[in-house]
Amino acid sequence: MINRIWFGGSRWYWLLLPFSWLYGLISGLIKLGFRLGWRNVRHFPVAVVVVGNLTVGGNGKTPVVLWLVEQLQRRGWRVGVVSRGYGGRSDHYPLLLDTTTTTGQAGDEPVLIFQRTGAAVAVSPRRADAVAALLAHQPLDVIITDDGLQHYALGRDIEWVVVDGLRRFGNGWWLPAGPMRERAGRLRSVDAVIVNGGTALPDEVLMQLLPGDAVNVLSGQTCPVTELPAVVAMAGIGYPARFFATLRALGVNVEREVSFADHQSYGLDRLVVLTTTHQTLLMTEKDAVKCRDFAQPNWWYLPVNAQLPPDAIPWLLASIEHKIHHYNQ
Known part of the structure; x- marks a missing residue:
């Protein structure tokens, strides 16, 4: 509103x-x-x-x-x-x-x-x-x-x-x-x-803002973001629509978009229910720094760099x- x-x-x-x-x-x-x-x-x-x-x-x-x-x-x-x-x-x-x-x-x-x-x-x-x-x-x-x-x-x-x-x-x-x-x-x-x-x-x-490769929150592994399967995108930033628009422009297969409040605090229970075992949870780097202690293998983030x-x-x-x-x- x-x-x-x-x-x-x-x-x-x-x-x-x-x-x-x-x-x-x-x-x-x-x-x-x-x-x-x-x-x-x-x-x-x-x-x-x-x-x-x-x-x-x-x-x-x-x-x-x-x-x-x-x-x-x-x-x-x-x-x-x-x-x-x-x-x-x-x-x-x-x-x-x-x-x-x-x-x-x-x-x-x-x-x-x-x-x-x-x-x-x-x-x-x-x-x-x-x-x-x-x-x-x-x-x-x-x-x-x-x-x-x-x-x-x-x-x-x-x-x-x-x-x-x-x-x-x-x-x-x-x-x-x-x-x-x-x-x-x-x-x-x-x-x-x-x-x-x-x-x-x-x-x-x-x-x-230029996105890089996706990074696994748990392992640090990287891969092209377009190779992630069945993505559920989440963002707890000031303007989540910008993140989702970036993913669409990159051609990412996004099955669902989930917005949280800026500076939202997270716990495992809140995030683990967002995906099934066959889906990938993709978040912003700002979200990822709050999730490292309880990250799951299917959680990734997309870093962006200013040009x-x-x-x-x-x-x-x-x-x-x-x-x-x-x-x-």
Whole structure:
């Protein structure tokens, strides 16, 4: 229902407009408080890059973070990542991730980033505390914050916004009448707008998500995803329809699609009933990190990687490296 209101052209959004105006007023006052110095902004002697979005839901932000971490690591920079840790609950914050950290403690996206990149990762509801914990633990050249565009208590040097190129901003209204955390005019103040699929507007960078081979959650075995038999596809992400559309475009034999809420927690009983012994359960990598401890032999995931235009990469990274050099002087 809410997706029809936000993205489907439904006019019932007007019933929620008073709450949206209140949301816009409160968020605007908070932002003004930081701008005028009434509220403290915490700065650090290291380059801080925010990768965020203006809307709620899945825009492809985490693949961009993974891409950026790996690009900077290849250039020899020491990279740390901080996150709010949505979907996780720790008995203490900030939480520095290690090989024993679970998604129940840190949330799915931080664990995915840690496992994929090996970067130093910390989570905290107060992202500045996470940055401080990382810097106290080891020297770093750059901090990337996964989400947090609206977390103005953390000073930042560079802001990237990821936009869903198909759905864009829906009806354009603040929550809850629309999907917006901030209005689209905020794009004028950021350093880069990266568009996930669809069509990029002038001065935007078009990104594509490229799937790799399917990976068995239990064994790590890989195979072309089209060779998996009788697939039941599941996704607990912000926009599951994108995952299912990707599978259809690849020609995967999908017999059923199952959607879960974003950051959904799983157990064996919840997932084992989705397939028969002759079917394959295919999930996103974000789902897979929550299922490794009880994975079954017929469970697979499909990793995706962000691909950005080659001509955009030099200037995207140059601005970050300029900031890194500035702090290292």
